[in-house]
Amino acid sequence: MPCIKYSQRLxxxxxxxxxxxxxRGAEALSLDGVHWDIYVRNRQRATRLQHGxxxxxxxxxxxxxxxxxxxxxxxTYPADDFRRMQExxxxxxxxxxEHYQDTPFPFLDHYELWLLDSDYRPLxxxxxxxxxxxxxxxxxxxxxxxxxxxxxxxxxxxxxxKCADKPRSAGAYLTGYINQKCGLPPRxxxxxxxxxxxxxxxxxxxxxxTLMARELNERDFDVLMLxxxxxxxxxxxxxxxxxQWQSPWLLLLDSLSEGQRIIFEEAACSRALLLxxxxxxxxxIINPRxxxxxxxxxxxxxxxxxxxxxxxxQLHTEYxxxxxxxxx
Numbered sequence: 356m357p358c359i360k361y362s363q364r365l366x367x368x369x370x371x372x373x374x375x376x377x378x379r380g381a382e383a384l385s386l387d388g389v390h391w392d393i394y395v396r397n398r399q400r401a402t403r404l405q406h407g408x409x410x411x412x413x414x415x416x417x418x419x420x421x422x423x424x425x426x427x428x429x430x431t432y433p434a435d436d437f438r439r440m441q442e443x444x445x446x447x448x449x450x451x452x453e454h455y456q457d458t459p460f461p462f463l464d465h466y467e468l469w470l471l472d473s474d475y476r477p478l479x480x481x482x483x484x485x486x487x488x489x490x491x492x493x494x495x496x497x498x499x500x501x502x503x504x505x506x507x508x509x510x511x512x513x514x515x516x517k518c519a520d521k522p523r524s525a526g527a528y529l530t531g532y533i534n535q536k537c538g539l540p541p542r543x544x545x546x547x548x549x550x551x552x553x554x555x556x557x558x559x560x561x562x563x564x565t566l567m568a569r570e571l572n573e574r575d576f577d578v579l580m581l582x583x584x585x586x587x588x589x590x591x592x593x594x595x596x597x598x599q600w601q602s603p604w605l606l607l608l609d610s611l612s613e614g615q616r617i618i619f620e621e622a623a624c625s626r627a628l629l630l631x632x633x634x635x636x637x638x639x640i641i642n643p644r645x646x647x648x649x650x651x652x653x654x655x656x657x658x659x660x661x662x663x664x665x666x667x668x669q670l671h672t673e674y675x676x677x678x679x680x681x682x683x
Contacts (some may be wrong), residue, residue, distance in 0.1 A: 358450040361463040364398045368501030369580055371633065372607045374450035374460050376451055381417065382445035383451045388458035388635045393417040393447055395440035420451065443619070459636040463607060466490055467554070470498055470533075471542040472585065475566060477554075478537055480557035487547075487557075496541040496560055498581075499531045500526040508600050512592035529597055532590060533581070551578065552610075578610050579607065603629040609638045620645040627652040 357376040361520070365371050376383040385391045394414040415437070416429035426448065431437065447564035464483035468491070468546045472478040479498040500508070513525035523527045527540070534541065544559030544566060552573030556566055577583060579598055586594060598605070602619035602625050620642050623630045631653035632644065640646055 360448060360450075360460045361485070362460045363464045363485065364462065364483055366483055366580075367495070368499050368504065369480075369562065369601065370603055371505075371604050371643065372459070372462070372636065374458050374636065378447045378450070379443045380440060381447040383447045383457075385458070387570065387632050388455070391420045391451060393420065393444050393451070393453065395444045401683075402577055410419075415440065418448070420448065422455070441490075456503050456534060459607070459638055465548045466557075467548055467576075468494055468543055468545050469540055470537045471544055471559075471562065472494065472536050472582070475539055475542060475544075475562060476582070477544075477546075477571070477576050478532055478582045480576075481543070490545060493497050494543070498537075501531045504529075504597070504600070508597060510593055510594055512589055516589050516663065525593065526597075529593060532593075536546050546569075546576075547573070548576070562565070575598045578608070578615075579605060600626075602626070603633050607633060613641055615682065617641050622650040624652075624680075628656060 356379060358376055360376045361373075361632065362372045364653040365373060366423055366670075371386055374385045374388060379394045381393065383391050383393045393416075394415050396414050417440075418428045420426045431441070445498060452593040461484050466484040466487060466489075467480055468482035468484075469477035470479045470481055480493050481496070482491050505524040506526075508524075508526045510525040516528070517642060522531070525540075525632070538559045540573050542559070542561045546554035546563055546614040548554050554571045554576055566608050576580065579601075581594065581598070583591065583594055583598075599619075599622045606619050606623060618641065620640065624645050627649040630649045634640075634646055634650065637646075
């Protein structure tokens, strides 16, 4: 079995991409293409279970690697199972040394879960998967702007929207508005997306059987993962301003047009630190002047600011706490 390399979007809210090298029960992961963490897990333990039993398999941190710092190994354990996992981790590490400069890896999460509007059209992307067997069977059926958005996103359009019990945060309001558009109970459907962007309907939640196996056009799925049509003027402005705020992450997508990429490159300069972290994974840069200016600003800000969290700190915190629930 060869190692495979791919990317997967981090969704709900969309907050970037994970570049992954996988071999059996071992994975090397990076959010920025520079700092990599390698994890191993004992998949054989699950195969020993009787039918219907469940177990939680924790990821063991094999090591952290970067081209500048080399490999820093995690703890080792004197057990036969760990020796087997360690061999798999070593295989991933060797592959990483040969291919880390190939990033960004291609996106392979072609199974997508979309919230649907009142006409059962795709409204907002909330989950994705590489394989049909890995699709989340009990997803949270709501769209989220995210806590960072609620804390930092500011919108002139939001100040002009009048409503009762208006939240203090534009991000909190936008979250409620999008979820209200999909009704109660919330409607959602999985789609298998083809390379040309078409989508084949699969199973869903609170949708009629007649929608199974339906075929939708590429234009039915907004490339920015949030449908921008069907809103009044003020809400359209709010959504567009939110998308501009997301620009450093959106530039990671390989499906943007050149026109969109130019707009987002300029907009991303307002978030120089985030752009500086993510830019090695941008599949294409149209105007290097914008990117270089933002990187200079980021370098100046870093030189005068202490304790800025690094990308590898964020990855380790997020991934080490993840547990894999295995059903046999």
